[in-house]
Amino acid sequence: MTIFSLDETIVSTAVKAITHRDGEEPANDGARFDIAERFARATWSGLAEPGDVVAGTLVRALGAPAALGALLERHKNARILEALAEAGVETVSSTVLSQALDRWAPRLGSTAALNSMQSAARCGARLIVPSDAEWPTSLADLGEHEPLALWVRGRPAEFRRASHSVALVGARAATGYGEHVAMEMSAGLSDRGVGVVSGAAYGIDGMAHRAALASSGFTVAFLAGGVDRFYPSGHDALLTRIASVGAVVSEMPCGSPPTKWRFLQRNRLIAALSRATVVVEAGTRSGSLNTAAHAAAIGRPLGAVPGPVTSASSAGCHRLLREYNAECVTNSEEVIGLFLAVGEALPRRGDERGAASGTGGERGAEGAGEEVRGADGAARRSGETLRLMDALSNRSARRTEELAKRAGLGIDRTRAMLGVLQVAGDVIEVDLGWKKIEP
Incomplete structure (x- = not known):
């Protein structure tokens, strides 16, 4: 017996190794594991770059196994388009589909997914898919840009708490003022049972994570590369600690290096997972403005911390306040006001019942499309050009x-x-x- 031309026993063993471990209940609440579904989504996470609309459309319309099978069996455009039409999808043109098939073809190796899954098993990572109880339902707000799968290092049961969280983001080149505010806000949120989400970069991100951990709070770090290699390397100890009590997450499979494009796309996950986003400190070209743009695009409350008018490190925050209707926040209680504005109830410390339901100085992008834009909306390099220059x-x-x-x-x-x-x-x-x- 084979699955996608691979030995079924090998595939099944690899999938189960990253689905549940150490006596945990299966992620599907006791249901039979769908080996083909999980293997296909693991494969798709490496085939398509984050935010690939055509990949997302195929997987959601046809199902991950059928969509992958169409690629492996080299189905003609007409056949795939006919299957999409039968599923009620007519938004993909023949030209767009041809371009997508061409860009996926160089990565269509039979063992690439198995290798990434084996690497995940070695580092203790899990594959989370939309049918799992741990899957954050808030990611659905990304629509066609919702990730196809997530790779998680940490405590799966704890990851459910991520639905009660706030994103604290900011520049890598943070000042003492910015780091102090990030520390106070993160600790204050943790004391009230609110999780802290960020991107694990130097500066504001790192301080937000450290303060949450020091307050025995819950924190999630999103990476732009695979979770098997922590980035930045200087935060290896920090990320190891986060994985022991919270979660380190990526939509890229193990072995994937971080790139500028993936940093930009990672930011949409930070914004979507959180109930509100706060930019603590940011220059005019800080990648945290990209996270703010994603938060605004999906209707999340947006806050910005004011700084000295003479500080270039706060110029981005001041612009968010002046031009993008961000709320002025100066302490954790005001951040909690943003949290409550979307109808969220504050969880009790240690209470998981209510929880079941950047950043880093990279350039900004508008949405998850191919054209990369700054916070001012000015077009820069296309997403394709940015990816090629990264390569x-x-x-x-x-x-x-x-x-x-x-x-x-x-x-x-x-x-x-x-x-x-x-x-x-x-x-x-x-x-x-x-x-x-x-x-």
């Missing part, structure tokens, strides 16, 4: 096929984009492939 190196040459796989792009599309970047003076072709030219 390039200024030290070692890489061939087109490798760049396509790293960037999640079709080979023909990669060739065309490299030509454009070469004319622009951003890349150079050498004997062994392509290199990035640093400005």
